[in-house]
Amino acid sequence: MRKITYDQAANEAIQEEFRKNPRCVHLSTDLAADLTEEFGTERVRVTPIAENSFVGTAIGLAGSGFRAVVNLRMATFGFVALDQIMNHAAKLTYMFGGQAKLPVLIRMTVGAGFSGGAQHSISPYSMFMNVPGLKILLPTTPYDVKGLLKTALVDPNPVISFEPFLLGRSEGEVPEEEYFLPFGKAAVRKRGSDVTVVALGRMAHVALEAAVELEGKISTEVIDPRTLVPLDRQAILRSVRKTGRLVVVDEACRTCSAASEIVALASSDRTTFARLKAAPARVCGLDVPIPFSPPLEKYVLPDRAKIVKAIRAVMRRPSA
């Protein structure tokens, strides 16, 4: 099968849906060259650097019968648009009693590990998970980003796609034929029987490396949820009931994180709790802004060694 990059795959999803649906509009502060060339400057608009108002514009377009795609670039810039995302995109459908369909796709990159410093590095998805009304994607492979964005582009709701910055140039197999991936369906990246590792974003790759490193000693199951809202709770619970051990890996800060939610999910489910052999563990970013200097940044982020250590630790703990 052909291999393309994550960014190319994402772009293909948009191109395909823009070809099919003339009522799709693209907004971003940077020229989206391929899109502009094919679809023209009417539908592919470069915006002033005014995130709150062009996200609001996307919502107004969507409420007027169009479908809008907004590329905010980095999640830190997305914070400038929080009023429109949190108070409007997330709430208007509900507040208006279901009158308003709001098909808006908001894309932004997340993650750290490239010396971007605190204002260009963050993984804030759990903040958005706490505001009902948004669907939240966290695609980790070229295949997934294309299939999930394709689905987002026919969904009648606001969808946020958090795309790990460091995965943009990563390559993977993507079929030529059209396909869609459903929301709320986790991918099992590796089967295993001793411990379940739920890994988010770029950490899905790092956790897989850790699992491979432990192969032969510890049998690790690696689950990538792929979408956080909806979250494939059943896939996580099924795996933890089988292995009795859970490690959640995410580069977002630990406090009130998606990892916290996943640990709570497993430990508050009676059947799953009864089968736990060790306390669930989280391997997360430390609770500090992301520092610039490489040794500092490395220190605060999860990596393969930290994941291996956490897996070993849950294996050592005595049975409950």
Added chain:
Amino acid sequence: MQPDDKVLIELYTTMLTIRRFEERLVREVSAGNIPGFVHSYIGQEAIAAGVCRHLRRRDRIVSHHRGHGHCIAKGADLKRMMAEIYGKKTGYCKGKGGSMHIADFSVGMLGADGIVGAGLPISTGAAFAAQLEGKGDIAAVFFGDGACNEGEFHEALNLAGIWKLPLLFVCENNQYGVNTPAAYAMAAGEISRIPKAHNIPARVIFGNDVEEVYRAAGAAVAGIRKGEGPFFLECRTYRWHKHFLSQQLEDLRPAGELEEWKRKCPVAAMEKKLRNRGVLSPAKLRAIDEKIMRQVDAAHDFALSSPYPQPQDALHDVYSS
């Protein structure tokens, strides 16, 4: 564009409908019958009536927390409005919105917005949609003087300016945001200087004279439909009640101001004109009022006799399917 007699009667009827609807709410709120915050539009009726008379059903509007007048003027149904204000299942939002969030997408009313200034960027989206459709439709956005100090206001002006969006900005300058005078809160002094800085033509008008609003909005809308880009109307007016209807809330506006503005009542002024010009006899005027009162009563009866939503309905409409 001078309104003819038929239009004058329509403008008057719209204003009086808003007035009677809002008066009923004042009564019901003070009797403790309505939950939540209700922002009264009394005193500002001429703006909604005069602007919306130029809008077609396909034109879209975005409104703000003080939005009942815009709903009525755009053709929303009084019954479903009242039911929403009472939190009933038959309301426009099935009881999930309330007074501050009434919307009727079927008449192009994209909703009242409770975040000051936030409707402005949504209206640039509605105007962008109209531009893409290319059928001569436009959008209009209503907002207060207080909203003009929000970043979203300035961003929306800029966006409308660079894209030449078919958008009518209607600033309802009632001179206060709660108790804070616009004169204190705004360095520009004159609001209309701000759109001009974005190359958007602007006019300041007396917002309590519905004929003046009608004429100014007519000229603005005609230009916008022709593709001349956005236009800004600053309408000077005054709110008669407290910021929202409440016994506790303080009104710190200077004594005497309200009495002065009550003498400039937009509804009474129009009634006088209609009478003096012989457009409507006292009997006809009374008949219009009685008809409106019956409609408001019917809306209120409808709201009271409508069921509340089921508690578990709270779980529906988070997402569209």
